[in-house]
Amino acid sequence: MRALGGDRAGEMRLFRLLHNARVTPEEMIATARAGALERVSGRHVLAIQDTTSLRDDGDQRSLHVHPTIAVDAADGALLGLIDASWLRRRG
Secondary structure (H helix, E strand, O other): OHHHHOOHHHHHHHHHHHOOOOOOHHHHHHHHHHHHHHHHOOOOEEEEEOOEEEEEOOOOEEEEEEEEEEEEOOOOOEEEEEEEEEEEEEO
């Protein structure tokens, strides 16, 4: 949070945003997707998917995110997030 915020005030703004009950992961993904869809128009695009472990409590419970990003095939420019799904694993 500190690196993203830039200073203490920015860090607190991000903290408040992410802890606001009206700001959901689904809404953040939809907003990012809308911007990315504008940028991909007319381009040859690669959709790249990855898996990131966000939390593993060591007790066989974990939280993973599977983001899909759009990348321009010609120059490698990152065009944005086009989808993401969440997965909770037990066992």
